[in-house]
Amino acid sequence: MSAAPARAHRSEREAEIVATARRILEAQGPDALTMRRIGDEVGMRAPSLYKHFPGKRHVEAALVEDAFAEMGAALHRAVARPGRRGPVAAILAAYREMALANPHIYRLATGPDLPRDLLTPGLEAWSGEPFFLATGEPHVAQALWAFSHGMAILEIEGRFMDASNLDRTWRSGAQAFSLP
Amino acid sequence: MSAAPARAHRSEREAEIVATARRILEAQGPDALTMRRIGDEVGMRAPSLYKHFPGKRHVEAALVEDAFAEMGAALHRAVARPGRRGPVAAILAAYREMALANPHIYRLATGPDLPRDLLTPGLEAWSGEPFFLATGEPHVAQALWAFSHGMAILEIEGRFMDASNLDRTWRSGAQAFSLP
DNA sequence: CCCTGAGGCTAACGACGTTAGCCAAGGAGG
DNA sequence: CCTCCTTGGCTAACGTCGTTAGCCTCAGGG
Numbered sequence: 001m002s003a004a005p006a007r008a009h010r011s012e013r014e015a016e017i018v019a020t021a022r023r024i025l026e027a028q029g030p031d032a033l034t035m036r037r038i039g040d041e042v043g044m045r046a047p048s049l050y051k052h053f054p055g056k057r058h059v060e061a062a063l064v065e066d067a068f069a070e071m072g073a074a075l076h077r078a079v080a081r082p083g084r085r086g087p088v089a090a091i092l093a094a095y096r097e098m099a100l101a102n103p104h105i106y107r108l109a110t111g112p113d114l115p116r117d118l119l120t121p122g123l124e125a126w127s128g129e130p131f132f133l134a135t136g137e138p139h140v141a142q143a144l145w146a147f148s149h150g151m152a153i154l155e156i157e158g159r160f161m162d163a164s165n166l167d168r169t170w171r172s173g174a175q176a177f178s179l180p
Numbered sequence: 181m182s183a184a185p186a187r188a189h190r191s192e193r194e195a196e197i198v199a200t201a202r203r204i205l206e207a208q209g210p211d212a213l214t215m216r217r218i219g220d221e222v223g224m225r226a227p228s229l230y231k232h233f234p235g236k237r238h239v240e241a242a243l244v245e246d247a248f249a250e251m252g253a254a255l256h257r258a259v260a261r262p263g264r265r266g267p268v269a270a271i272l273a274a275y276r277e278m279a280l281a282n283p284h285i286y287r288l289a290t291g292p293d294l295p296r297d298l299l300t301p302g303l304e305a306w307s308g309e310p311f312f313l314a315t316g317e318p319h320v321a322q323a324l325w326a327f328s329h330g331m332a333i334l335e336i337e338g339r340f341m342d343a344s345n346l347d348r349t350w351r352s353g354a355q356a357f358s359l360p
Numbered sequence: 361c362c363c364t365g366a367g368g369c370t371a372a373c374g375a376c377g378t379t380a381g382c383c384a385a386g387g388a389g390g
Numbered sequence: 391c392c393t394c395c396t397t398g399g400c401t402a403a404c405g406t407c408g409t410t411a412g413c414c415t416c417a418g419g420g
Contacts, residue, residue, distance in 0.1 A: 013367090030292070035408065044368070047409075051367050056408065112210070112287060112337060125341055142340060143327065143352040150330025151323070157292060160322060161305055172323040176356040193398090215377065224399070227378075231398050236377065 002129065004072060005122040007065060014052050017042055018062045025063065025104045033060075060108060061118035067102070067109040068119070072127030074098045079130040087134035089174045092148060096170060099152035106156065110149060140177060147173045182309065184252060185302040187245060194232050197222055198242045205243065205284045213240075240288060241298035247282070247289040248299070252307030254278045259310045267314035269354045272328060276350060279332035286336065290329060320357065327353045 010018065020041045025033045035056055039046040053059050078094035079087050099106040116124070131141040131148075151170060154160055160169075190198065200221045205213045215236055219226040233239050258274035259267050279286040296304070311321040311328075331350060334340055340349075 034406085036406090045370080046407095047370085047411095048368055050409075107292060110337075110339075112291075114337065114339075128341075137352075138342065139345070139348045139352045140356075142342075142346075142349040143331070143356065146330030146334055146349070146353070147323065147327040148330070149334060150326030150328070153333070154326055154329060157290075157294065159290075159294075161308075162318065162322075165319070166322075168319045169322040169326070172317075172319045173326070176320075176323065214375085216375090225401080226376095227380095227401085228399055230378075 002126065004069060004126055005120050007069065007120045007123070010062070011052070014062075017049060017052055017059065018066070021059050022063055022066070022105065025108065026102060029104055030108065057113075057115050058118060060113070061115040063105060064109045064114065065119060065123065067105045068123050068127045071095070071098050071109075072123070072129075075127065075130035079133045082134075085174075086178055088144065088178045089171075091130055091134045091144075092170055092174050095148045096152060096155075099156065103156045106152065110153065135177070144173075144177045147177065182306065184249060184306055185300050187249065187300045187303070190242070191232070194242075197229060197232055197239065198246070201239050202243055202246070202285065205288065206282060209284055210288065237293075237295050238298060240293070241295040243285060244289045244295065245299060245303065247285045248303050248307045250282075251275070251278050251289075252303070252309075255307065255310035259313045262314075265354075266358055268324065268358045269351075271310055271314045271324075272350055272354050275328045276332060276335075279336065283336045286332065290333065315357065324353075324357045327357065 017038060021033060021038050024037055024041060035046040035049055038059070039049055042049075049059075053062075074094045074097075075091055078090040082090035128145060131145045132138060135141045135144055151166075151173065155163070155166060160166060197218060201213060201218050204217055204221060215226040215229055218239070219229055222229075229239075233242075254274045254277075255271055258270040262270035308325060311325045312318060315321045315324055331346075331353065335343070335346060340346060
């Protein structure tokens, strides 16, 4: 397993702002994530945040960075120590758990506003690497990734009309992509 | 194949507003889809739009309705006349083509702001029905749907780092879900 | 002792969705 | 024919958003 790319350092104040933003996002959803609200919670006026981050995009980028880092770590862990059910099942379980545990962050990290230009180069690729390690073939890896993301996002958005047994749906996918 | 659910009638003015909104969305993206801009293009001030729609959500809902109706029609067509490659491959091809042809609408229809409460009841279910018809088993159908959506949205967002041969990735998925 | 830079502040701008309230045109009923 | 009411436009304005400009305070270094 390759090492995670080194990420930029954050000052204490920056870390505090990012942590606050994350708390707000997860607790109250994306509409609540405003510069004024972040400022309130961190104890300063909104314009002062701009002394630490050039704009809201950059704060969100920091959240997305953390999301990629945590997801990548979880997936690398899963392929490094797959259970009896094999690497594909292991990676799917880890992916699902991570996404559902932080749904708003997951949405932000996979949404249309992804601030790629502000992300640590290589981080996104590193976080996707386990799919290649688990399947051994690039196109199957992409397909498995697409399945994972589709399942996670549809589950988060509550789009499945019969959500009573999504475990079985995840297993269907695992089986389909595990066959030779 | 079951019939598409009957949808609410639209007055001439309403249809004009929806058509304009769609044109703006597809041409300039979601940020350009503002009430003021729609009003400009349709020849009235933004507040006057509220004589025809109770709010922006309702205009967007109309766009999403059309998206579901068109996608559903395309998918039903695909399963009704699958090619030599089988119903799964046919549905995937239709899904991909539809999504990529109208990327912004597709995003709107699958995004976090889905105004389900404003949609024609049964329309969403009808548009997803072909996945069940193609696979014959509900969990596999859900899994295939998740794969389709994952592929489409990742392709639209440009998330694949190696996008040089996505045809093969789609085919990988088709094959995985076609096996008994 | 001054000076500078870091990091707060208030005021304000221009967008957004939306509401309130006004007014013209036109059809329905006496 | 006159009156009334609905339909569908309008302007003005509100509160929110991200963001900018410009001011002030204060700690640390020459």
